[in-house]
Amino acid sequence: MIEKQLALYLVMGSQNCKHDPVETLEKAIQGGVTFFQFREKGGGSKIGEEKIELGLRLKEVCRQYDVPFIVNDDLELVSELDADGLHVGQKDGDMKKMKESLKSYQMLGVSTHNVNEALEAQxxxxxxxxxxxxxNTSTKDDIEEVNGPIVIKEIRERLxxxxxxxxGGIKHDNASQVIEAGADGVAVISDITQAQSVKDATERLVENAN
Incomplete structure (x- = not known):
């Protein structure tokens, strides 16, 4: 069931990490991460062969622990890495074509900001x-208006x-608000990737999100 897999969703690229990214992912999974998105994007991120090589290493960790490995916004990379799926934003291209381009076993996740976008995605x-x-979050610079967990509640009522x-900005001290609003899980970046102890930080999130 994908709902259970989404419980704690780590979104990460090397540019987000305080420690080695492969080690960060492994410690995070050991701490309770259940879903992973490779998002190698923005200042300091790897490109070309280096990006593919890192993706393959991260995928290997996911395979070892039976955690889905999703690629952010790059259909070609999904194919090169034989990822479990693709995650796209509202401005990342024709979602219908992307869905049709994926193999039958590959997932498609879509970022939405309101009920209408969620209905279209569905x-x-x-x-x-x-x-x-x-x-509020500092991880993305193209941030949309923050509407909070109420949007989850509105979407859950319709779908x-x-x-x-x-x-977006989810940490151990506010994760429970998102779950209480009706989400199946929370996606986290910096609260895990910037932690001194990745495993401890992940365990704390798991504890607070339940």
Whole structure:
């Protein structure tokens, strides 16, 4: 069930990490991460062969622990890495074409910011919907207006069965608000990747999100 897999969703690239990214991912999974998105994007991120090589190493960790390995916004990279799926934003291209380009076993997740976008995504037959930003975040510079967990509640009322994950500024001390609003899980970046002890930080998130 994808709903259970979405419980704690780590979004990460090397540019987000305080420690080695492969080690960060492994410690995070050991701490309770259940879903992973490779998002190698922005200042300091790897490109070309280096990016592919890192992706393969991170995928290997996911395979070892039976955690889905999703690629952010790059259909070609999904193919090169034989990822478990693709995650796209609202401005990342034709979602219908992307869905058709994926193999039958590959998932499509879509970022949404309101009920209308969520309804459109559901019509496409996406596998899960990311909703955000929940809270203020410094990880993304193209941030939308923060509407908070109320948006999860509104979407859940209209789409009771769609798998939902909240994203944006989620930390151990506010994760429970997102789950209480109706999300199946929370997506996290810096609260895990910037932690001194990645495993401890992940365990604390798991504890507070339940």
């Amino acid at each position: 019509k496409l037959g996406v596998d899960y919907i990311g909703v955000g930003p929940m809270f 009771p069965n769609i798998p939902l994950v909240g994203i």
